[in-house]
Amino acid sequence: MGSSGFFLLCILHSMVALTSGALMMFYSNEVFIFSHGRERASKLFGSTPHDQLIIQTSDSFSGLLLFAIGFFLFMVAFVKDREFHNFFAKGCVLLHIAMAVWRIYFERKLEEDLGHDWLRLVVADIALGLSWVFFLVYSWREKYD
CATH class of the missing domain: 1.20.58 (Methane Monooxygenase Hydroxylase; Chain G, domain 1)
Structure with a gap:
């Protein structure tokens, strides 16, 4: 995989x-x-x-x-380099975490205009970040098995 x-x-x-x-x-x-x-x-x-x-x-x-x-x-x-894959995936996880934190601390304050849209976007950021975490866990498991 x-x-x-x-x-x-x-x-x-x-x-x-x-x-x-x-x-x-x-x-x-x-x-x-x-x-x-x-x-x-x-x-x-x-x-x-x-x-x-x-x-x-x-x-x-x-x-x-x-x-x-x-x-x-x-x-x-x-790109075919496995080390780059892990490096890139870790960066993507950090990016999605940063986006979720941004939405929680700043977009939440716009709740009167956006409703609960920020919450849906935080869940989406977490889900996208988790997809990279699953990739990292799988590649780590593949490396050490």
């Missing part, structure tokens, strides 16, 4: 990031309405045209960054 598991995990995470990034860049309004409902989404869009432009630009750049991360994960999937 070592090398093929890393490849599959990178491709899975890449597809999630590429899809999410593309949706954020091109369909952010529709995604907000679908995920938050019309009333709450209207608050997230901003009240003035200037605010709306800034929020839309920010969402587009965030989507572009996420798309670039997905493309990077796609490229990394083809």
Whole structure:
């Protein structure tokens, strides 16, 4: 599983990031309405045209960054070095933990606008981080068996 598991995990995470990034860049309004409902989404869009432009630009750049991360994960999937796989997986675990902590301490304060969306995102960050932990445990078990 070592090398093929890393490849599959990178491709899975890449597809999630590429899809999410593309949706954020091109369909952010529709995604907000679908995920938050019309009333709450209207608050997230901003009240003035200037605010709306800034929020839309920010969402587009965030989507572009996420798309670039997905493309990077796609490229990394083809690396064959097992030591790099472990190093990269550990970095991904730390990144997902940092994102969960960020959401708990900062996005939670936006609860009146986002509802309980931050909690769903924290669970998603933990699940994505756990996928890398399972890869590390499996590769460690494979190495020492």
